[in-house]
Amino acid sequence: MMCSSTAPAITDLAADGLESHCRAALAAGARMQFMYALFPSRDAPAQLRYVLHPGPGAPPQIWRCEPEAQPVASLAAMAPLLSWYEREATDLFGISFRGQPMPQPLVLLPGTLAERPPMTPGATTPLRHVAAPHPLPDLAGAARADVQIMPFGPVRADVLESAQLVFYYIGEAILHFHPQLFFKHRGMEKRFEGLAPRIGTVLAERVSGVGSVAHALAYCHAIEAAAGCDVPRRAAWLRVLLAELERLYNHLQYLGHLCHTTTLKVGEAQGKYLEELAKQLNCRVSGSRLLRGLIVPGGLSREPAVTVVGPELDRLEREFLRYSDLLASTNSHVDRLMTTGVLGRRLAFDQGATGPVERASGIDRDSRRDQPYGAYAELPLRVAVREGGDAYARQSVRLDEILNSITLLRAVWAGLPAGPIRAPCAAVPCSEGLGWAETPRGTAYYAVHLDAAGRLGRVKIKSPSFSNWRVFPYTVHDSNMMDYAINEASFGLTVSGCDR
Amino acid sequence: MSVKTIPLWTLTGLRQGKATTRWRGHGPEPGQDGFLGMPRLDPEKCQPGCEECVAACLPGAISLTAGDSRERVRVDYGRCVVCQLCIDACPTGAFSASSDWAFGSRNRGDLIWSRTAAPGAGSTLKHAIRRVFGRSLHIRHVDAGSCNGCESELQALNNPYYNLHRFGVFFTASPRSADLLLVTGPVTYAMRAPLVQTFDAMPEPRFVIAAGTCAVSGGTNGGGYSCGRGLEGLLPVDVYLPGCPPNPPAIIQALLLLLERLPQRVRGGQITPEEPRSGGAHA
Ligand code: SF4
Numbered sequence: 001m002m003c004s005s006t007a008p009a010i011t012d013l014a015a016d017g018l019e020s021h022c023r024a025a026l027a028a029g030a031r032m033q034f035m036y037a038l039f040p041s042r043d044a045p046a047q048l049r050y051v052l053h054p055g056p057g058a059p060p061q062i063w064r065c066e067p068e069a070q071p072v073a074s075l076a077a078m079a080p081l082l083s084w085y086e087r088e089a090t091d092l093f094g095i096s097f098r099g100q101p102m103p104q105p106l107v108l109l110p111g112t113l114a115e116r117p118p119m120t121p122g123a124t125t126p127l128r129h130v131a132a133p134h135p136l137p138d139l140a141g142a143a144r145a146d147v148q149i150m151p152f153g154p155v156r157a158d159v160l161e162s163a164q165l166v167f168y169y170i171g172e173a174i175l176h177f178h179p180q181l182f183f184k185h186r187g188m189e190k191r192f193e194g195l196a197p198r199i200g201t202v203l204a205e206r207v208s209g210v211g212s213v214a215h216a217l218a219y220c221h222a223i224e225a226a227a228g229c230d231v232p233r234r235a236a237w238l239r240v241l242l243a244e245l246e247r248l249y250n251h252l253q254y255l256g257h258l259c260h261t262t263t264l265k266v267g268e269a270q271g272k273y274l275e276e277l278a279k280q281l282n283c284r285v286s287g288s289r290l291l292r293g294l295i296v297p298g299g300l301s302r303e304p305a306v307t308v309v310g311p312e313l314d315r316l317e318r319e320f321l322r323y324s325d326l327l328a329s330t331n332s333h334v335d336r337l338m339t340t341g342v343l344g345r346r347l348a349f350d351q352g353a354t355g356p357v358e359r360a361s362g363i364d365r366d367s368r369r370d371q372p373y374g375a376y377a378e379l380p381l382r383v384a385v386r387e388g389g390d391a392y393a394r395q396s397v398r399l400d401e402i403l404n405s406i407t408l409l410r411a412v413w414a415g416l417p418a419g420p421i422r423a424p425c426a427a428v429p430c431s432e433g434l435g436w437a438e439t440p441r442g443t444a445y446y447a448v449h450l451d452a453a454g455r456l457g458r459v460k461i462k463s464p465s466f467s468n469w470r471v472f473p474y475t476v477h478d479s480n481m482m483d484y485a486i487n488e489a490s491f492g493l494t495v496s497g498c499d500r
Numbered sequence: 501m502s503v504k505t506i507p508l509w510t511l512t513g514l515r516q517g518k519a520t521t522r523w524r525g526h527g528p529e530p531g532q533d534g535f536l537g538m539p540r541l542d543p544e545k546c547q548p549g550c551e552e553c554v555a556a557c558l559p560g561a562i563s564l565t566a567g568d569s570r571e572r573v574r575v576d577y578g579r580c581v582v583c584q585l586c587i588d589a590c591p592t593g594a595f596s597a598s599s600d601w602a603f604g605s606r607n608r609g610d611l612i613w614s615r616t617a618a619p620g621a622g623s624t625l626k627h628a629i630r631r632v633f634g635r636s637l638h639i640r641h642v643d644a645g646s647c648n649g650c651e652s653e654l655q656a657l658n659n660p661y662y663n664l665h666r667f668g669v670f671f672t673a674s675p676r677s678a679d680l681l682l683v684t685g686p687v688t689y690a691m692r693a694p695l696v697q698t699f700d701a702m703p704e705p706r707f708v709i710a711a712g713t714c715a716v717s718g719g720t721n722g723g724g725y726s727c728g729r730g731l732e733g734l735l736p737v738d739v740y741l742p743g744c745p746p747n748p749p750a751i752i753q754a755l756l757l758l759l760e761r762l763p764q765r766v767r768g769g770q771i772t773p774e775e776p777r778s779g780g781a782h783a
Contacts, residue, residue: 187726209649272659287536
């Protein structure tokens with residue numbers, strides 16, 4: 001029997017101790033992961049939770065804080081990646097922070113009419129929106145009149161997710177870049193409330209569609225941690241199979257799209273073709289091209305068709321190797337990637353970059369190895385790291401990860417243990433759990449709190465794109481228009497996961 | 501540009517040959533092996549007093565009417581997200597797995613299960629679209645708050661396997677040159693105005709497809725503090741296509757249905773036996 005997540009330790013902190021604890025933890029090499037608010041019950045005051053990793057390989061820690069008074073001290077100046085979480089807690093839970101460097105709303109768009117913060121108990125009125133000018137940073141100086149402002153979106157060209165990209169530019173030079181996200185905010189976290197844990201899986205799969213497996217996994221890990229249930233070994237192995245199939249088709253899609261931005265037409269077509277083959281394999285294995293419907297608390301709902309994987313992998317690998325050789329030797333493609341969108345190591349760490357983006361900036365971190373779950377500890381996992389921090393490094397990490405996914409898939413296919421695929425996983429009333437999984441875009445976390453009836457009370461989703469969208473603009477400021485599309489593609493962002 | 505590499509890419513393209521599969525327009529489409537589609541309902545197997553399926557269905561696609569008759573289960577496939585939970589929940593096998601995906605429909609009512617589906621219902625269109633657009637169609641897609649699953653499948657339409665261009669169908673950036681508005685997502689409060697503005701900017705005659713269960717009815721994500729119920733009560737819809745997400749052949753089928761190049765396959769929530777083909781579905 002495998003355990004999916006270790007029960008995290010919770011430390012109670014007084015509100016006036018937050019800053020000193022944060023300072024001490026950071027000095028000792030910890031990394032803050034995320035922060036969220038909750039109302040433990042209808043009439044109880046709000047509670048804050050901070051989730052951090054004390055160091056590589058150590059299990060996560062949780063700080064619990066019930067502030068007697070507001071505003072609460074902002075930790076964003078010390079741990080910049082917490083800034084967005086605090087602003088979200090202000091928008092949705094009405095919690096105010098002192099010393100927050102960017103006190104503007106984040107999740108609620110300018111022009112939003114909210115009677116009450118929508119996550120407060122008893123808030124029932126739907127949000128409304130009236131078009132409002134976006135409060136853009138002021139410009140001053142002699143060249144002020146030369147600066148053009150171009151808002152692009154939220155309806156963009158091609159088939160793309162909705163977001164508004166605002167460029168401040170002179171000629172080809174981008175001075176400042178502001179992505180206005182959260183047009184797609186669906187209030188997903190609220191939607192979990194009151195559901196039975198099993199049914200919550202259906203929702204988790206629909207937070208970020210191209211991360212269905214990893215989101216369902218992180219969610220189920222949290223539920224399983226709360227219930228104290230163990231997943232049978234065969235199910236843990238099969239979950240690796242699903243998760244790596246997901247990484248495979250996402251990374252292939254990524255390469256095709258990246259070639260689109262460097263105008264390498266055959267490379268684009270070939271990347272998309274390989275992605276299609278991978279999705280067809282998903283369909284044969286699971287019945288769903290996005291691999292939905294198999295992961296449930298306690299294991300899997302049914303046996304996937306594993307036997308088809310082996311021969312299909314051989315074909316995919318052959319075609320992929322030829323493809324990646326060609327990509328590597330195409331100067332027109334490689335030249336556009338090198339030195340484009342450089343993200344330094346320090347910036348990546350401070351602002352919370354995750355997944356291939358942080359690994360391409362020299363940060364050797366992957367939750368599959370560092371906070372291992374499922375069967376990864378038994379399988380030949382390799383973590384790809386590059387130092388360059390540019391679009392080329394981000395592509396290189398993904399190329400390596402495709403090969404490792406194929407290795408992992410083959411290992412599961414060849415060594416799959418026999419046994420049951422599902423263990424009972426009865427919800428424990430008033431329990432809570434933290435779960436995580438490495439999506440193709442970085443680490444996703446779910447924190448779940450069950451109510452007295454064993455239904456979902458509060459579910460917090462920390463999606464990797466929320467982190468990477470926060471980081472991305474730093475690589476756009478002071479760059480040029482010609483490189484923008486390539487740089488954005490090299491980050492491989494999704495909007496739905498970020499906006500939720 | 502490397503002198504050496506470009507011929508290699510050309511060679512790759514040529515070696516790959518034609519990846520596009522022939523659109524059959526009938527029978528199983530290639531590449532969809534194993535696909536789990538909308539669950540089928542057999543009301544004869546339904547037990548009096550049982551409500552398991554209703555409790556299992558998150559988007560509320562299954563409801564019960566009063567009384568104990570066998571016909572008391574009502575399934576609205578316009579709300580189904582294909583999660584398969586009703587199949588697991590049903591103690592008698594009244595719900596069973598199927599590969600049915602051709603759920604593009606001109607009538608919202610045709611997505612609701614009924615024993616006595618009027619054949620041919622909803623087959624007339626407001627405009628004779630083929631006369632208007634001939635064999636070419638330009639689509640403006642608007643993501644009104646999807647999970648990105650629908651976009652993933654819409655993007656796949658342009659891969660060499662499905663090669664949407666062969667049908668004379670193109671995605672376009674400008675609503676001014678678009679004939680069809682293809683909407684995904686439950687319509688969030690913030691996307692409502694941009695969506696309606698996009699529709700208003702399109703010249704007439706213009707058409708609308710609600711693509712994916714979210715756009716048809718809100719799906720699992722409709723309602724709440726932030727979302728509407730897809731296009732319900734917002735825009736006139738010409739073709740409804742539930743699915744979570746609809747697979748590429750389902751999207752192609754819905755587009756060809758709009759263009760009157762294929763007949764509608766779903767009636768009363770069931771895929772009807774093949775009608776004689778009128779031809780013209782091929783590229
Ligand atoms: S498969 Fe469709 S009808 Fe069945 S439970 Fe899921 S959403 Fe409801």
